[in-house]
Structure formats: C-alpha cells, structure tokens
Amino acid sequence: MTAWQRLTLFSFPYYEDNRAAYTENLTNYHTFRVSGYDATLGYVKNSVVEKFPWPKEYWNIDAQLRTVTLITPAGADPALRSKLIQESIGEAARQETFKVLKGWRNENYPVYAPGGEYIFEIERSAACLFGVVTYGAHMTGYVEDSTGLKLWIPRRAKNKQTYPGMLDNTVAGGMCTGEKPFECIVREAMEEASLPEDVVRASITARGCVTYTHVRDVRAGGETGLLQPEVEYVYDLKLDPSVIPTPGDSEVEEFMLLSVKDVQDALARKEFKPNCAVVLVDFFIRHGILTAETEPDYLDIVARLHRRLEYPTASHCVR
Amino acid sequence: MTAWQRLTLFSFPYYEDNRAAYTENLTNYHTFRVSGYDATLGYVKNSVVEKFPWPKEYWNIDAQLRTVTLITPAGADPALRSKLIQESIGEAARQETFKVLKGWRNENYPVYAPGGEYIFEIERSAACLFGVVTYGAHMTGYVEDSTGLKLWIPRRAKNKQTYPGMLDNTVAGGMCTGEKPFECIVREAMEEASLPEDVVRASITARGCVTYTHVRDVRAGGETGLLQPEVEYVYDLKLDPSVIPTPGDSEVEEFMLLSVKDVQDALARKEFKPNCAVVLVDFFIRHGILTAETEPDYLDIVARLHRRLEYPTASHCVR
Numbered sequence: 215m216t217a218w219q220r221l222t223l224f225s226f227p228y229y230e231d232n233r234a235a236y237t238e239n240l241t242n243y244h245t246f247r248v249s250g251y252d253a254t255l256g257y258v259k260n261s262v263v264e265k266f267p268w269p270k271e272y273w274n275i276d277a278q279l280r281t282v283t284l285i286t287p288a289g290a291d292p293a294l295r296s297k298l299i300q301e302s303i304g305e306a307a308r309q310e311t312f313k314v315l316k317g318w319r320n321e322n323y324p325v326y327a328p329g330g331e332y333i334f335e336i337e338r339s340a341a342c343l344f345g346v347v348t349y350g351a352h353m354t355g356y357v358e359d360s361t362g363l364k365l366w367i368p369r370r371a372k373n374k375q376t377y378p379g380m381l382d383n384t385v386a387g388g389m390c391t392g393e394k395p396f397e398c399i400v401r402e403a404m405e406e407a408s409l410p411e412d413v414v415r416a417s418i419t420a421r422g423c424v425t426y427t428h429v430r431d432v433r434a435g436g437e438t439g440l441l442q443p444e445v446e447y448v449y450d451l452k453l454d455p456s457v458i459p460t461p462g463d464s465e466v467e468e469f470m471l472l473s474v475k476d477v478q479d480a481l482a483r484k485e486f487k488p489n490c491a492v493v494l495v496d497f498f499i500r501h502g503i504l505t506a507e508t509e510p511d512y513l514d515i516v517a518r519l520h521r522r523l524e525y526p527t528a529s530h531c532v533r
Numbered sequence: 534m535t536a537w538q539r540l541t542l543f544s545f546p547y548y549e550d551n552r553a554a555y556t557e558n559l560t561n562y563h564t565f566r567v568s569g570y571d572a573t574l575g576y577v578k579n580s581v582v583e584k585f586p587w588p589k590e591y592w593n594i595d596a597q598l599r600t601v602t603l604i605t606p607a608g609a610d611p612a613l614r615s616k617l618i619q620e621s622i623g624e625a626a627r628q629e630t631f632k633v634l635k636g637w638r639n640e641n642y643p644v645y646a647p648g649g650e651y652i653f654e655i656e657r658s659a660a661c662l663f664g665v666v667t668y669g670a671h672m673t674g675y676v677e678d679s680t681g682l683k684l685w686i687p688r689r690a691k692n693k694q695t696y697p698g699m700l701d702n703t704v705a706g707g708m709c710t711g712e713k714p715f716e717c718i719v720r721e722a723m724e725e726a727s728l729p730e731d732v733v734r735a736s737i738t739a740r741g742c743v744t745y746t747h748v749r750d751v752r753a754g755g756e757t758g759l760l761q762p763e764v765e766y767v768y769d770l771k772l773d774p775s776v777i778p779t780p781g782d783s784e785v786e787e788f789m790l791l792s793v794k795d796v797q798d799a800l801a802r803k804e805f806k807p808n809c810a811v812v813l814v815d816f817f818i819r820h821g822i823l824t825a826e827t828e829p830d831y832l833d834i835v836a837r838l839h840r841r842l843e844y845p846t847a848s849h850c851v852r
Contacts, residue, residue, distance in 0.1 A: 230842070230843045394825070394826055395825050420818075421818075422819060423832065425832065425836060445832060447825055499740075500741060506713070506714050506849040507849055507851045512848070513846045513847070513848075514846075516741055517839050520835055520839035521836065522549050522837070527833075530826055531828060
C-alpha cells in the first residue's frame with residue numbers, strides 16, 4: 215500500500231477507529247437534506263455554506279443544527295427539486311463563488327433517498343459542493359499469457375479538465391441519471407477504447423464494487439476538503455492478445471499494455487488518478503496479487519475498499 | 534438475498550444506519566480488555582459477565598464502565614495471558630456455567646492487539662463468550678464447462694458438533710495460533726476434500742476476504758446473543774472436471790457438484806451453514822452472478838460483506 219493509495223481510502227475517518235475524532239470531524243460540515251426525507255444526503259463544508267448564495271425562498275440554513283435543507287412544496291417531484299438546485303448552483307456559478315464550478319460539465323448526476331428512490335439530479339461539477347454520493351463504472355482490461363498478467367492502461371489526455379495526463383483504468387465513466395452500470399461500461403468501452411460491443415458483452419464480468427469517501431485535495435483542483443462519497447462498479451475484461459484498445463474519443467491519449475510490476479511502480483510514483491488506483495488495488499486483491507501474506511494492512515484495505523456509506527444509495531436493479 | 538443470508542450479515546447494527554440504536558445495543562455488552570493495551574478486544578454479553586466465575590486475582594469487572602479487564606503483571610507475555618484465560622475458562626467449564634463450553638474443542642484461536650500484535654490464545658469454544666475476532670479460510674471449488682458453472686458443495690457429517698448435516702463451502706477451516714491463511718487452506722483441502730497439494734497450489738487463487746459480526750442464535754446451539762466477529766479469507770479453485778473431491782476425514786459426509794441454481798435454491802431453503810452462505814454470496818458477486826441489475830440490495834450487501842470491524846485484527850504478512 216503506497217501513500218498515494220492511502221490518500222483516498224484513508225482520508226475520511228471511521229467511527230470504529232476513534233469515536234470522538236469522527237464526531238469532531240463532522241463539525242466541519244453541515245448535513246444536506248431535502249424536505250420530506252429523513253436522511254442525510256451529503257455533507258456540505260461549513261466554508262461552502264457560508265459563501266453559497268442560497269436563494270432564501272427555498273433553502274433553510276440552520277447554523278445550530280448545522281443543516282442545509284432544500285424546502286420544497288408538498289407534491290414536489292424530481293424535476294422540481296432538480297430545477298431549484300440547478301438555479302441555485304447556476305447563480306453561484308455566475309457569481310463565480312466556487313472554483314469547482316468553473317469546471318461546469320453539463321452532465322447530471324442522480325441523487326437517491328432511502329430505499330433507492332431517485333429524488334433529483336445535480337450538475338456533475340457541483341456534486342462535491344453538496345457531498346452527495348456519485349456513481350461510476352470502471353473496467354480493467356487485461357491479457358494473460360505464459361509471461362503473466364498484463365493490464366491495458368490509458369493515459370488521460372493532457373487537455374482533460376480533471377487529472378490531465380494521469381493514468382487511468384482501461385475504461386471508466388460516471389453514471390448519469392437513468393444509466394445502469396452494465397450498459398454504462400459497455401457504452402464507455404466503445405467510446406473511450408474502441409472496444410467492439412460484441413467483444414465486450416461476450417467477455418466482460420461484473421466483479422462487485424468499491425465504495426469510499428474521497429476528501430478532495432489540491433490534486434483535484436478547486437476547493438479542498440470537499441467530500442466525494444463514491445460508488446464504482448468494477449468489471450474485468452479478459453482480452454485476447456489480438457484485441458488492441460485504441461482511443462475512441464479525445465479523453466485518452468494512448469493505451470499501454472503494462473505488467474503488474476509496471477502498474478505497481480506507476481502507483482507508487484503517484485501516476486494514477488486516485489479513484490483508479492483504488493480500483494486497481496481491488497483488482498490486485500481479487501486476482502491474488504495483493505494477499506494477506508504480502509500486505510501488512512490487508513484486512514484494513516479490504517474493508518476500506520467497501521466502506522458502508524453514511525448516505526442512502528441507489529438501487530440499479532431492473533427486475 | 535434470502536432471509537437466511539440476512540441473518541448473519543444483517544444481525545449486528547451499524548453506526549451509520551442509526552447512531553442511537555447502535556449505541557443502545559452496545560449497552561447489552563461489556564468491553565473485553567487486557568491491561569497494557571488501549572483497545573476493545575471483544576464484547577462480552579452482560580449475562581455472561583454476571584454468570585462467569587471470574588477469578589478475582591486477575592480480573593477486574595467494572596459495572597459502571599461495563600468493562601471486563603484481564604489484569605496481568607508488568608512484563609506479561611502471550612503465554613502468561615493465555616494461561617490465565619485458560620484457567621478461567623477451564624473453571625467455568627468445570628462448573629458447567631455455559632452451554633457453549635460443552636463443545637470444548639482443544640483448539641486455540643489467536644487474539645491480536647492494535648498493529649496486529651499477537652497477545653494471547655483462547656480455546657475455540659470460548660471465543661464467542663469474549664466476542665473476540667476469529668479467523669478462517671474458505672475455498673470454493675468449481676468447474677466451468679459449456680453448460681455453465683458448477684460448485685463442489687459438501688454436506689457436513691451428521692455427528693459434527695456444530696451445524697450437523699448442513700451444507701458447507703468446498704473446503705473451510707478455522708485458523709489456529711500461528712497459521713497463515715494460504716497454508717491453512719492448502720492443508721484443509723487435503724484433510725477435508727482429499728485434494729492433492731500440487732493440484733491446489735497450482736490453481737488456487739486468493740480472492741480477498743469477508744468480514745462481519747455474527748450474532749449467535751439458536752441454530753449455533755448454546756447461549757444466544759453472543760458476538761462472533763469473523764474474518765474469512767476467501768479462495769477460488771477452478772478444478773478440472775476429472776478432479777473429484779472426496780471426504781478425507783470424518784467432517785464431511787459427501788461432496789455434490791451443484792449448479793448455481795441448485796446452490797441458490799439450497800441457500801433459500803437455509804441449508805447452508807450461515808458463514809458459508811456469506812462466502813457464497815461473495816463468490817456470486819465476484820463471478821458476475823449476483824449483480825447490481827439483479828439484486829436490489831447490491832450495494833448494501835457488498836459493504837456488509839466487508840464490515841470494518843470494531844476491534845484490532847491480525848496481520849498475516851510474512852514479509
């Protein structure tokens with residue numbers, strides 16, 4: 215476990231480790247709530263609460279209870295909530311209140327209430343201001359031959375808005391409103407890596423998910439200390455050596471076929487985007503490369519890769 | 534997810550779900566401590582604390598703080614602590630204080646302090662009285678052909694002390710003091726399933742671990758409500774169809790090669806030993822059989838399979 219990987223998995227404290235420290239840390243945040251739902255949907259840093267130009271008509275800020283609540287009329291639906299939140303964020307963007315909103319994406323991420331009920335969507339670049347859970351799908355493409363296992367690793371384009379030039383998972387994408395993880399990863403595989411849909415569908419396997427709370431630091435750009443609770447559905451794709459991923463859009467600069475040792479060295483050199491490093495650690499554990507006998511913090515890492523999040527999460531069940 | 538599987542994964546509450554309920558539940562237990570270490574090593578049910586014939590020379594019971602502390606002289610080592618605990622448990626067994634001690638195993642389980650330091654061992658049948666973390670290794674043997682994936686499932690001997698006649702993982706065993714997970718599973722594969730060491734070493738792969746807190750109920754026999762925090766290292770072994778596991782000792786009655794559907798049906802009928810059901814759920818997730826699109830509680834289950842335990846745990850690193 216390198217210091218780099220620790221940064222994401224070890225950045226937000228656990229109640230189990232130190233009850234007082236966990237509780238103390240939360241005093242730096244307001245809980246984000248929506249009227250009609252008895253749930254904490256996210257944590258908003260106190261400094262964000264202070265600067266945000268909250269429209270008073272539909273936001274209630276309680277400094278005592280440290281809550282930020284979107285107040286909606288009875289009968290509000292996801293469209294109305296999304297509109298009110300979009301207006302609020304739009305105004306903050308116009309006033310240039312937050313650096314993170316300079317990276318406006320025009321992509322909407324869904325937010326869920328207890329029971330997996332979809333209740334609104336939020337502009338991607340603003341999700342970290344509210345500390346809501348976001349969802350993605352990450353796939354590791356690899357080949358295996360007599361010389362061992364090799365992974366297809368892309369380098370992000372130098373002009374990408376976030377983490378430019380860093381290494382990434384073979385295919386990865388955020389899940390917008392309405393998307394299911396499997397269809398998301400199949401689509402991204404074609405768009406980002408030019409992997410034909412029939413090849414992907416024939417060989418891809420769902421392998422679980424990783425969940426953690428990332429605390430944004432300087433590497434992400436913009437305000438620091440913002441919370442990003444993330445769910446990444448993980449997939450493996452064992453590829454025939456004849457199949458070569460190639461950049462399909464402007465997101466990726468190149469694909470390299472790296473040995474496990476090469477990937478581990480790049481991880482140690484902090485060349486991977488942080489949440490992609492997390493997915494690779496999970497891959498190494500699932501493939502018997504990182505084991506209880508080789509990693510002193512094995513049990514700690516396995517648990518931290520699957521944090522039980524403090525927020526309601528999605529159900530993507532289609533049955 | 535069947536009600537059966539929920540019993541183990543869903544039996545001990547999470548702080549994240551309901552802070553008050555979590556804290557309230559803990560008032561039913563004393564924390565188990567050892568002098569010299571600032572850590573909760575386990576939880577002892579209040580009714581156990583009341584009945585246990587604690588030798589006053591080296592136990593301190595604080596009803597106010599709800600602590601049970603083994604008091605040892607400065608310079609105490611694992612051998613001394615183990616001896617004192619063994620004496621105490623032996624006396625309780627002679628007095629027939631607890632039903633669970635009727636299943637005396639003469640096997641010792643290790644207990645660790647923060648940092649993975651081994652500090653004493655405890656008779657296996659008494660581990661649940663103290664609520665200390667125990668460790669095991671579970672392996673799923675399977676074959677894969679054009680008709681799909683099939684799992685080798687054993688039925689436990691009818692005269693086995695615990696969970697007689699129930700279904701189990703292909704190979705599984707508790708880890709005694711000094712054992713490492715990989716060597717444990719290789720040994721058990723020969724003893725329980727007559728799988729040759731060379732076959733196992735050539736094809737077995739470490740796949741991570743599952744961690745959870747099992748609350749003992751009537752099925753386990755003996756006192757109920759005792760806590761069993763468990764770490765199970767999980768392994769997969771893809772077998773050639775020509776390799777047939779056969780009972781190697783008196784623990785297993787027979788091995789059956791079952792389809793995924795057969796295993797799922799047996800899980801629904803509650804035929805599996807509870808912690809083996811947990812390992813199978815993890816297997817189904819890792820093999821893309823249980824997915825986000827087919828299981829409404831997918832995220833909840835994945836996190837619960839990897840509980841961050843409230844206690845210090847082992848490091849089995851040999852480097």
